[in-house]
Amino acid sequence: MNERRLPIPAAAALLWLSFAATAHAQQGAISGVVVDDASGAPIAGASVLVVGTAAGATTDLDGRFAIAVPAPAVYDLRVTFEDRPAETVAAVAVELQGETVLRIRLGRPLGAETDEEGALAFQLEDLRVTGERVLSTDTGILVERMKEVTIGDAISAAQIAQSPDGTSSDALRRVTGLSIVDDKYVFVRGVTDRYNGTSLNGVAVTSTDTDTDRKSFSFDMIPANLLANTVVVKTATPDLPGDFSGGFVKVSTLEFPDTRSLRWNWSAGYGEGTSGDPFWTSTGSGRDWLGQDDGARALPQGLTGNDLARALPNNWTPRRGKAPLDRSLGFSYGDRWRWGGRELGLVTALSYKTSRNTEEYTDSPVSVLVVDMPDPLEDIVLESRPWDMTGVRHESSLLIGALANVNLKLSERHKLSLKSNASRASREKVQFMSGDDENAGPTTRQTIVWNQRELWLAQIGGEHDLADGERAPGFSWNWHRSSSDAAEPDRKHLEYSLTADESYTHKENYRTWSALAEDSDGGGLDAHLPLLGGEFKAGAGRESRERAYGIDAFAADASQITGANAGITQWGTGSIFIPENFGPGKFRFVPITVFTGAYQGTHELRTWYAMYDRELRLGGLDLRLTGGVRWEDSDQQVLTRAEAGDTTSVLSRIDHRDALPSGNLTWRASDRLNLRLAYYASVNRPEFREMSDVLYFDFNTFQNVKGNPDLRRATVDNYDFRLEFFPQEGEVLAASWFRKTFVDAIEERLIPSPERFVRTWFNSERGSNEGYELEYRRGLGCFWGALAPFTVTANYTRVTSAIEYVDSQTNEQGERIDTVKERVMQGQSPWSLNLSLAWRQADWGTHASVLYNRVGRRLDAVGDSRDEDAYEESRRQLDAALSQALGKGWKLKATARNLLDEDEEITLGDEGRPYQKITRGVSYALSFSLDL
Known part of the structure; x- marks a missing residue:
């Protein structure tokens, strides 16, 4: 079984480079920073979405974002953050292989200006952005983790998409302190799956096996491409179930899109x-x-x-x-x-x-x-x-x-x-x-x-x-x-012996x-x-x-x-x-x-x-x-x-x-x-x-x-x-x-x-x-x-x-x-x-x-x-x-x-x-x- 009979051919690498070169010729980028207009402080965790596409990003701890988009083209951006109304930044032009840099200010009269580098920037009047928190990206997950009252770790949909993982159990293998047994049961911090709890969209779930009937959820039951994020809480608060000691795994399925989204x-x-x-x-x-x-x-x-x-x-x-x-x-x-x-x-x-x-x-x-x-x-x-x-x-x-x-x-x-x-x-x-x-x-x-x-x-x-x-x-x-x-x-089991004369x-x-x-x-x-x-x-x-x-x-x-x-x-x-x-x-x-x-x-x-x-x-x-x-x-x-x-x-x-x-x-x-x-x-x-x-x-x-x-x-x-x-x-x-x-x-x-x-x-x-x-x-x-x-x-x-x-x-x-x-x-x-x-x-x-x-x-x-x-x-x-x-x-x-x-x-x-x-x-x- 260890014999390698199918080496990865070098031709695949050449084919991949040709795809990359083709895609590179069609790409541009939108980047920038989202700041508070009154203080100039960066706003972390804001969601910046390209309207009409699946492209988007969450601002990092410095308020910065970068989004790769097909070019040349003109796009509208939609920014959401916490409990404020959403706002759209219209007509952002992106040149072929170019990068359009924006400085989005929240809270002053609407206008356009040019920053010190000559890039187009926007000021938005009293922009109070609303919407759901975006927790399907790496940065969004880390921003949420920084604000949480409990100790925990997580994996986002973006990380799953960049891995070979096919089920939620495959994805959880990457989380700090977690290991997977029998391809479906999660062990946290060295303790068995029985000391962990699981919720699916907030509802407690357990296993459905006829043999061992384990307390742990069978994570091979959820396809990875249906996940928005998975958070592992390692300390408790009174509003969480009291029957976990290793970790409480909170599985969340796909989030609501900000605009129409269709994927095959x-x-x-x-x-x-x-x-x-x-x-x-x-x-x-x-x-x-x-x-x-x-x-x-x-x-x-x-x-x-x-x-x-x-x-x-x-x-x-x-x-x-x-x-x-x-x-x-x-x-x-x-x-x-x-x-x-x-x-x-x-x-x-x-x-x-x-x-x-x-x-x-x-x-x-x-x-x-x-x-x-x-x-x-x-x-x-x-x-x-x-x-x-x-x-x-x-x-x-x-x-x-x-x-x-x-x-x-x-x-x-x-x-x-x-x-x-x-x-x-x-x-x-x-x-x-x-x-x-x-x-x-x-x-x-x-x-x-x-x-x-x-x-x-x-x-x-x-x-x-x-x-x-x-x-x-x-x-x-x-x-x-x-x-x-x-x-x-x-289920059938048979034991017999087969002699030399069959x-x-x-x-x-x-x-x-x-x-x-x-x-x-x-x-x-x-x-x-x-x-x-x-x-x-x-x-x-x-x-x-x-x-x-x-x-x-x-x-x-x-x-x-x-x-x-x-x-x-x-x-x-x-x-x-x-x-x-x-x-x-x-x-x-x-x-x-x-x-x-x-x-x-x-x-x-x-x-x-x-x-x-x-x-x-x-x-x-x-x-x-x-x-x-x-x-x-x-x-x-x-x-x-x-x-x-x-x-x-x-x-x-x-x-x-x-x-x-x-x-x-x-x-x-x-x-x-x-x-x-x-x-x-x-x-x-x-x-x-x-x-x-x-x-x-x-x-x-x-x-x-x-x-x-x-x-x-x-x-x-x-x-x-x-x-x-x-x-x-x-x-x-x-x-x-x-x-x-x-x-x-x-x-x-x-x-x-x-x-x-x-x-x-x-x-x-x-x-x-x-x-x-x-x-x-x-x-x-x-x-x-x-x-x-x-x-x-x-x-x-x-x-x-x-x-x-x-x-x-x-x-x-x-x-x-x-x-x-x-x-x-x-x-x-x-x-x-x-x-x-x-x-x-x-x-x-x-x-x-x-x-x-x-x-x-x-x-x-x-x-x-x-x-x-x-x-x-x-x-x-x-x-x-x-x-x-x-x-x-x-x-x-x-x-x-x-x-x-x-x-x-x-x-x-x-x-x-x-x-x-x-x-x-x-x-x-x-x-x-x-x-x-």
């Missing part, structure tokens, strides 16, 4: 070792191309036993073909209408993406047994392999995303909004493994899995000010409803159907009013979730096959389970009770909060203090029917009321320098699946998964310090320190068993997590003018953690001795590093970037002993992207992912004994987009 995009991708090579898929259904089974995989109702087996399709043999290129299509439309002081905004988008991937997979754990020997003899260490399997996994993925958002501005004081998002993701895996099993001898495993997930979310809300002015009293409200569904219909020996088989459905609704009311020179804010909310999960498992039992029919156990995969092979003296189709079960979960959450925010000057220091308390009344219940035919049920309940104080103090040492201190208390509640002891067989990891009804909720105290400096446009230097202390931390455990490992959850009594973050984003022009087109971004996170546990040993007298020891926290990565180098030639319309990511060795699961701890080894990832504006709204983009092509490895123990390994190839993609 198309891409094709090539994967080494996949595209054009032999590729296996299931027999499928007629609607697989929509990410939804049409019933071909459904479990027939009203039938049992052999009648059920004979009614099921004999689709155990996958289809062989060649993998096509990866493809994606996208469309977005936005507009805004104004009449009589009112304003209506609309944005809609649709995205469709398919991909194929072939992975080489190794599952070969090395177990150790230490035999204690009396002194002076050395202990005897015995190693064994319960199984040694290698094979290949063919994976087909599809992702569909859609959104429709409407914003109605009734007046300057009153706004209404309606936001809706829908996504559907499907993933099919066909896996072949072969090798030796300690109990079964030479074995071949074949698995076919189809997984489909859907998420739908609708939200309505309003913002109302009761008077004019920046500190006017007012209130906001929202109500939302969401549903998420997941299903794995007709005869089969049947060993084991499973056929399962599982489904998950969740509905949630809720709302909130927030009020704010000026008080004692600051702002008082209070609110209340409610969230209600209901979830149902069920799994049915069956097997073809060979125990009653008579001698006359014994030969059918040696038939091939395509014929062994034909309808005629079920009946008296043949196979029996029986339920597997250990893998059959169901649970129903409910969660009622009621919240209240009160907080105060004030800027003050104390001892000559400019300070901002925000603090208050949040109260959460939470009642979680999970009712489990663990096995088929079991009339008993297990009820797991966690009912708590928590008071969660928080405080954030910011010292604005200068216009560009902030020092921040923060403390907040938080909780971490288990998810429904973690509280249910329904057993699930994960064919991907070849592990059993089982919940723990005795789990307790965890409590966390969080401390943060950050120093951040914003030198100039789009630049930041920051250093942070943090510490977290845990009581009853929830972790994953990997328990050895004769059949296979069992993954479960448990509480660790006490633990801590401490570390620091360093962030650097700066243009290299400050060092040498010739390097002005280059920008370097780097962030590094270092974390140490300690979880106390009791190590029990038996001495020579047979007495038990307990010793309190420490280990790292489950999910903990000791460090993470992100590096990127970007080059931008604005007058050519060219942008190139190289991105590097690496995360330290991570404790994936806690074993029964330190020798059985499972670790994900450190792995380097290098990606690259190159984009070129072609004129008339066309844009070309080429990307390359996983250029280093390093294996993903899971090992056991401190010494890193082999366990599992996945090998992937390099992938390339080429995309075109058109903005109208």
Whole structure:
């Protein structure tokens, strides 16, 4: 798989240069500065848009902006800033390969003048610019971050557009202190995804997986091209949910455009070792191309036993073909209408993406047994392999995303909004493994899995000010409803041996159907009013979730096959389970009770909060203090029917009321320098699946998964310090320190068993997590003018953690001795590093970037002993992207992912004994987009 069979041809570089030269010949630029007319002070964060196009910019900390536009042409500019009416600067002429420089003054009589350099400048009379904050650009994100009361980081739509990232999980990999696990779950500051929260356009969302049912949102569900920005809040305020400790990820989809916007995009991708090579898929259904089974995989109702087996399709043999290129299509439309002081905004988008991937997979754990020997003899260490399997996994993925958002501005004081998002993701895996099993001898495993997930979310809300002015009293409200569904219909697993004469020996088989459905609704009311020179804010909310999960498992039992029919156990995969092979003296189709079960979960959450925010000057220091308390009344219940035919049920309940104080103090040492201190208390509640002891067989990891009804909720105290400096446009230097202390931390455990490992959850009594973050984003022009087109971004996170546990040993007298020891926290990565180098030639319309990511060795699961701890080894990832504006709204983009092509490895123990390994190839993609 590491073999390079498709080098990037030199001809592509020549072709790219020709595109760049063509685009360069059609480009011009508009640049300048926006200042306050009375003081001359620069205005940072103002949005400067070129009317009738998608071009625009946000002013930097010095009030400057630069926009590349096709030339020659004449344009109108529209400037918006905070709570002031928008204004248009008309008839700005741009010459071919020229630059028009503007000095826009806010607040004096309208006129035109020439600045000292002879460039056209404008003065605008009493210009009070209004509109929404533009948070889809790098500078806009940094300006917002500088003003925020909390500590956090973010990534903008502009950064995503300049990277190879295809989903929101890919994009989040670039954020300081974040790492991505399983291509979709976010770990923040070394703690697992379970300690993080996620909101989509302000509404809390969680995962929709049928297997692990994780608290974390599956970020592979949102296409990257539907994002406006993603903000990771790392300290809390009382108006934020109280169940996060690592970070709260606020995902925002496309913003409303200031003018009409229409965009199409198309891409094709090539994967080494996949595209054009032999590729296996299931027999499928007629609607697989929509990410939804049409019933071909459904479990027939009203039938049992052999009648059920004979009614099921004999689709155990996958289809062989060649993998096509990866493809994606996208469309977005936005507009805004104004009449009589009112304003209506609309944005809609649709995205469709398919991909194929072939992975080489190794599952070969090395177990150790230490035999204690009396002194002076050395202990005897015995190693064994319960199984040694290698094979290949063919994976087909599809992702569909859609959104429709409407914003109605009734007046300057009153706004209404309606936001809706829908996504559907499907993933099919066909896996072949072969090798030796300690109990079964030479074995071949074949698995076919189809997984489909859907998420739908609708939200309505309003913002109302009761008077004019920046500190006017007012209130906001929202109500939302969401549903998420997941299903794995007709998952098939077969084990057999194939002799030299190509005869089969049947060993084991499973056929399962599982489904998950969740509905949630809720709302909130927030009020704010000026008080004692600051702002008082209070609110209340409610969230209600209901979830149902069920799994049915069956097997073809060979125990009653008579001698006359014994030969059918040696038939091939395509014929062994034909309808005629079920009946008296043949196979029996029986339920597997250990893998059959169901649970129903409910969660009622009621919240209240009160907080105060004030800027003050104390001892000559400019300070901002925000603090208050949040109260959460939470009642979680999970009712489990663990096995088929079991009339008993297990009820797991966690009912708590928590008071969660928080405080954030910011010292604005200068216009560009902030020092921040923060403390907040938080909780971490288990998810429904973690509280249910329904057993699930994960064919991907070849592990059993089982919940723990005795789990307790965890409590966390969080401390943060950050120093951040914003030198100039789009630049930041920051250093942070943090510490977290845990009581009853929830972790994953990997328990050895004769059949296979069992993954479960448990509480660790006490633990801590401490570390620091360093962030650097700066243009290299400050060092040498010739390097002005280059920008370097780097962030590094270092974390140490300690979880106390009791190590029990038996001495020579047979007495038990307990010793309190420490280990790292489950999910903990000791460090993470992100590096990127970007080059931008604005007058050519060219942008190139190289991105590097690496995360330290991570404790994936806690074993029964330190020798059985499972670790994900450190792995380097290098990606690259190159984009070129072609004129008339066309844009070309080429990307390359996983250029280093390093294996993903899971090992056991401190010494890193082999366990599992996945090998992937390099992938390339080429995309075109058109903005109208």
